[in-house]
Structure formats: C-alpha cells, structure tokens
Amino acid sequence: MSFDIEKPLSKVEYLYDNASMRRARPTRPSSDYDRAYLDNNPLKASRDPCRSTPLQRNGNASSSDLKELFSRFDIESKVIPWDIIARTRELCAKYLSGSWNKVTPQRFRLKAITGGMSNLLFLVEMPDDIEPVSTEPRSALLRIHCNVDLEHLLNESVVFTLLSERALGPKLLGVFPGGRFEQYIPSRPLLCHELSLPSISRRIGCLLARVHALDVPIMKEPMIVEVAEGWLAKLRKVESKVAHKMRLNTVQVDLSKCPGEITCELLSDELDLLRECLENSNSPLVFCHNDLQEGNILLHNKYKIDSEGNLDVKEGEEPLVLIDFEYANYNYRGFDFSNHICERILDYSDNKPPYYSIKQHQFPDENDQSVLFNAYLDELEQMTNNGSEDRRPPYFVCELPKRREEAVEQLLTETRRFIAVSHLFWSVWSFMQAEESPIEFDYVSYGLDRLALYYEHKSDLLEYLQ
Template sequence: MFPVFSSTISTSLSSPPPPASLKRQLSNVDTDTIEVEGLRHARIKLKARHYKTPEFASEVFEILRLLHVPYFHATDILPRDLTIRRVSGALTNAVFFVSFPSTKRTCTVLLRVYGPSSGSLISRPRELHALHILSSKYHIGPRIYGTFENGRIEEYFESTTLVAQDIRDPQISQWIGARMAEFHSVDIDVVEGESWELGATKNVRSWLAPARDILVLPSLPEDIKRELDLDDFCLAWDRYSRWLCKVDDVHSGSKRVFAHNDAQYGNLLRLKHPKEGANDHRQIIVVDFEYAAPNPASYDIANHFHEWTANYHSDKPHLLDASRYPTLDERRNFYLAYLRHTYFSTKEHQHIASSDAELESVIAKLDRQVQVWSPASHASWALWAIVQARDDLENDNRTPEFDYIGYARCRMAGFLRELKQLGVL
C-alpha cells in the first residue's frame, strides 16, 4: 500500500490497550517482551508524582537491577545512594535523571515514566521498535536498556538541553537543520515496513475520537467546548485535505521521509564533550522519538519552526507567540544547512548548486511547502493537547502543571488562522 494523504477523516478508533497491571512482581521478568523487542521488562509501575519519596527510589532501584542496567546492579549500591532529578519541559512523560556517585565515575541513566493519557496517543510497541531500529542500524538516538510497566530506562548523554533562545542562534539552527536532514535519510520501509501512512493523517484520525470523549466532560466550560468544536474542525480539516492534494509537491521539499515530528528545544541536546574529529553539527543530539513517523520533510520543518514561538519555561508555557516565528532570513539559514545534508546532495540533485539562482529557487519552493504543511502541525497538536487534558479534567484539577486545554485553544486558533492566510477558508 502506498502512503496517501486522505481527503476525509474517519472518526473510528480501536479501543486503547487495557492499563498495565498494578501487581508488582519484583523477581519476575517479562520474557514475552524480551522475545519481541530484545528488551528486558520489569513488572513494576511507578508513580511519578512520588519521585521525592524513599519508596520511589526503592522501586527505581529494583527496576535498574532487574533490567541489568550497566553499573547499577553492583552489589554495593543501595536505594539511598541514588540521586533522582526531574527534568522540566517534558509534556507527554515525566523524565528523570537517575545517577549514583562512585569512586571512578558518576553513572547516570534517563528514566521515562509515561504520561497517564499517552496510551491514547502513542503505540508503545511501535515506538520501541522504531527506537531499536534507529539506535542499532542508524546510530540515532539513545540505547534502550529495558522497560517497566509504565515507562523505560534509556541511555544518558552528558549534555545540556537546549532552551528556547538556543534554537534562534544562527549557528545552532544550522546544526539542527543538518541533523534533521540526517534523520530524514532513514529508510522509511526499514522502520515501518512496506505499508505505512503519513503521521499527519494518521494522528488526526486516531486522536479525534478520544478528543471527542474529553470535550463532553462536565468539568470543561461550555464556551471552551464551543471554541474547540470538533465538527467545525472536521469540516475545516476536510477542506484543507482536498486543497493539500492539489498543492503538495514531493519534488519541492515534501518528499516523504521518516520524520521526528517533535523537534522542540526540549528534545534537542548539546553534547558537553563532542567526539573528537566529528562534524560540528554532531554535537546536537535528537531525543524523544515518540511521535516519529513518515511525513513530508516540509511538515517536520514546519513543526520545528512553530517551536520557535514556544517557551515552555515561561509563566504562560501553553501560549505560542507568533511574533517569534522565524523570519525569511532565519528560515533560509536553516534551509541552507538542511539542503547541504539532505537528499538534494545526491547525484540527481547536485545540479542545484550550479548557480545561485537555482539554489534560491529550491529554497523558495521548500519554503512554500513548509507553509503548505504548517497548518497540519497545529491540527495534530490541538487534538493531542485535548487528549492530554483528560487526567486533569476527570480529576477537576484547577491548577494543572501544564494548561493543555489552553494549549489546544492556541493551536486550534493557529490552524484556522493559517488556513485563512492560505486561502483555504
């Protein structure tokens, strides 16, 4: 089956997998998981909100030992020796750095506890499969040491996480463009098999039904329900899809690639000690591949540019500031680095560098395709945010850690605004 961008939206959705068992079997390892993914699995479920308690440290300690994580199963280590530090900025999951000091080195791993609503958004078996392929075949992303009932243990990179201002730095932006181009060189069929669908289409179709369920919850005000009306959204999305089929150009920047789809600054690391002799852009490490999927290259770039408008560490982290969207010069700086490292550098496209005029033409066409696919990013994240709000709405949490509904409203407004700018509405 060839990938297509559907002009219609299906509201059907298969039931999400049942919640993982709460039963703790500390001495047992899930052999089925080992057989499927080559990963050990510990039957322990963590409660991320309790990460400051001794009980949480003890459970993490057991997971590390059961998964045979290097250095962490030494006999002289005790739970109280662990240092557990929460990483801010992760929206889908709770992320922690777990380390212990020793006489020779400080050993650290990354602990990822899945968010309570993420099962409606992400296929964890598919994600683990993709991570395994990316790390083992393409040396992209972290090694996965193993999983537990609601999370996993990953390789830690000695690095600093980029902040909102970093991705605006011209040099760092070039490095990100080069890294994205390398990511886009991954063979889709190797990761996904021969039958795959664009993530932009699949996510909207898959997340629509659970989003509808959440918008009927009584704790959500009626005016916000009207603002996020999904019947109106479907009409706009259907019209956009039909228009997109006419303007989508796989030869001018919308080539189908295996895309990251979440290149926000919190998922971009800068190595503290880059490998000697490596190209400068290799000091940027991309992590968090939960939403990685086939998509147009222009969609992935458009999604990254939207992240220029976000600051998840501000006093209103759910709001995007459209005035911070990259200018044409800033986009061009990114495009030049991307094109130097992407499929345009292959023999069939080497002629584009024969003149400045030809290069500018390629950049202009790529920029247009980024504009074309830009609303799809807003649409996906609007539905995502509604689904993510389930836990807070069901528990009537008036002071959530992140205002997902506010984020959904911002993204939905962006979707409709850009459709009007493109002349679709």
C-alpha cells in the same frame, strides 16, 4: 509539545520480606562477578516480594511484574520504595553489567525524573569511588513502560533502536520486558530564542536531513489526520459537550477570520478539509520527528553558546542531540519544517498562567528560514556524494530542483503552506489534553491560540486546492 505526564499513581507501602530471604537457597557463584552479582542482588536469591513468583538466574522478569512493582511509585512523594531500588539495582547489574555488579543496594543512586501512566523515567548512577571495568556507563536513564499501546510501543522501540545505531539520538544500552536503559547525556534543552540563532539553525537543518533520509521499518503512510481524528474521538466521548468560545490569549490575529465557537463538529470539518489539501500537496513522505521544539533538542554540556550566538565546535563533532520521538512516523516533509518553524515563536518557559507565550514577532522571515534549508540541502548533498556507488540517494532528493535557489524556494513555499497544518494539529491535541491531563497548563487557551493562528494562515494551505 512533548510533556505527557498524567495523573500520579497511588503509593502503596511495601514491607520487606526478610523471612523469605532467609529461606531461599542461592545459586553457586561461578566467578567473582557472579559472586558480586548475587551478593548485591538479594532478590535474585529469593522469591519476588511483589509477585511471589520465583525469579530465574537470568533475571528475566515479565513486563507485568515490572509494571505492578513500579505502579507503587508516587513521584509526588519523592520517596522511592526499597523494593523498587532493589529491582532497579538488579536490572542494572544484569543489563549494564561490569562494575554495576559491585554496587550494593544501599549505595545505589536512583533519582526519579518523571512519572505517569505512560512512562516512568529514572536516573541511575554509580557511586563515585567505583570505576567501570569495561564499557559500562557510569550513569543511565531507566525507562519503565506503564500503560502503553502495544502497537505504538513496538514502533517507538524500533525507531529508538534505529536512531541509536545512527547516532541521531541517545544510545540504547539495554532492553528488557517492560522497559529499557538509555544513554544519559549531560546536557540542557535549548531555549526558544536559541532555535533561531544561525549557528543552531544550521545544526538543526543537518540533523533534519539525516532524520528524513532514514529508511525506518514501520508503516510508510501519513497518519497525521488519523491521529488528530483519534484525539477528536476522545473529545466526543466527554460527558460535558466540548465547546469553547473563540478568544485570543497571547496572539494577535484578525478575529473576523475565526468562528465564534469551537466545537467537535467544526474541528472535524477542518480535518476533512486538511486531508484534501494534504492529498494535493505533493509534499514527499519522509520519516519525521513531528515535534522538534526546543525541549526536544539537547545541547551537550561541553558546548556553550557565546554572547554572539556562536558555537565553538570542531569538525566532526555534533553538539546537539534530538530526543523524544514519541510522535515520530512517516509524514509529509512540509509538516516537519513548518512545525519546527512554528516552535520558534512558542515559548513554554513561563512559570505563571497560562504557562506559555506566543511571540509572533519572532517568526523567522525567509532569510532566516533559508539558513535552515541551505544547511538541510548541504547535508543531503554530502550524504549523496559520500555514499557508495550502489547507494541510491533518498528518493525525495530527486524531486528537488538542481539549482540551489529554486530548491530553497520550493522548501520555503512548502513550509509556508504547512504552517496552518501544524496549528490545527496541535490545537486538537490541546483540547484533548484539557480534558485528560492534570498538568498545570492552560490547554484550552493554548488550543484556541493555535487555532486562531490556523485561521490566520489557512489561506496559504488552501493554495493546494487552486
């Protein structure tokens, strides 16, 4: 699951400081663009109305400045304060440049997408009657980092930049202290049932191969158990003891395989067992997306899925783009496969409680999964053959059998054994979200359903200990 919108921030009324605007002495413009820049960025010729500290001509405000300013935004009010509009306009002029210098704050288009304690996301757009003069985009997404762990932010920024350069994600348009500009892609997220369409499954297989082949300059150790243990540590700090009676909500499994009550101690024991299984899995460590569900795969608006489930795509075109690499890191390859396969039965489009459904009848059989894996192997083969003589193929390619049938069978087995891993991982996440998130979603029911499926598939995972 990808959404992480936490409780809205309090709205603070802002009074525009016209007096300080009149007293300021502007910098002499050296060109038409500089003149337009100063004319349309009044805050540049003044003192920062939020911090009362001078802003330099280079436009470099600190991340704490932006954090304080944007903390005044309340997404529920749907009203964006004027100082946020002016500062955003200023950032566009400086980092997107070109015709953005010509847009006055009064004509500046700014739309809030999401808001919370971690990130704020806005869509910025030029007026229709202003044309770009160079390569500057007509629209972009502005992401403001709020309360984010610095280590996580560093890793996420490195990942986003690399994916942008490799055309595996939205383009990076600008970086500044406290946030960045990202490419806005006119698109829609895939629907749950579309993940299993052969035309879509093949595309996803190709994209996964490209992601797994990346050499990303971050820590190359699996952290899946440590991450889950971190969530569990938060649960242990909850004043009221976290314990849930096992019940089934949208799944059908053999309850005799499940414990009667779910506690932190029980989850901790399961994570210890999981660690032992993973260490014996021999699943190669690769760079993984780790959350490849339908909402994180966009279909460009220019492409349509017809009634037969086909895509009309020309050679060399890529209709899909992966987004939201929040959980991306080095992980066992089997997790990325199994997690995506699990997502093919998890539908988050329900608008009534519990706001999700688990459609077990849609679980892909081996023939359906083989479509994904054959496309994955085709892409790896093409990447290896098209490389230069001194370019070595990704190391994990070498451990796959040479015969295609055997390679597909190995991936099928690896995925089957990791199905339980995905269910346990996201069940712990869901129990933690139930204590912290204000989102209208039945996290407890979701966590119990995922945990029930973990026990249903646990015997496959235990094969690693035999």
